[in-house]
Amino acid sequence: MRTPLITLLSGVLASLLFAGTASAVPTEQVRPVPKGKTALVANPIYKSGKLEPDPCPEQPAYDNDLESAEAYLNAVLDCLNEGWGYQFSKVELPFSKPRFSVTSRLGVPTGCGKFPRGAQAVYCPVNKKITFYLSKGILSQASELFLFQVLAHEYGHHVQQLSGIMTAFNSRKYKNAKAVLPELRKIELQAECLSGAFLGSVWRSLDRRESDFRYVLNAAYSTATHGTAKNIAYWLTRGFQQDSPGACNTFTAPRSRVS
């Protein structure tokens, strides 16, 4: 059994607490982005069906090589843009690509404050930007499926932002930092499920074995913001098996599934 050397689940507590900006003016026929409770529990994105099984062949990412890891991530990002862009068009919600940057050090600006210690990547809803931290630890395992899955998770937050889920979450009033945790876990577990849905949709075009997926699953560990290891694995697998954001409605799930 291999033990992961790195912490991989991305912490976005700080960035999530910032309100998102309004969506850009759409150019195609679109419907208004849902708000409030509707955005959370009955979002049109849940009815968008399966993601297209488009091919997304992985570029080589060599261990301990920043350049190839960055190129790898950019190629995965192209696939995510393609797949999710089409998904939004199916339900006539406006879509735009996220901004993206890679950093090899902590503390760089993300749009939601400095890049925090302990996070692998951050999505900032204010500037719709993903910042990915390629630490020595993760670069030593760059050929594992982590990079792909973490980027797909952050992209899940972008999907939440574009579909009104993040804004609805941010606009609710919470008594204190502790009161936000149950709702934050639904956000995080949903992003995990959305990463699984995307991974599942392109799985056949990846040169991977089931053990690669299991390795990512086994790396899940419990935190107050992201849920128990068991639930993280549950939502990742659920998305992966159904290839659809419809599998990812954590806002109507039983409490035991979002603990």
Ligand SMILES: [Zn+2]
């Ligand atoms: Zn997250």
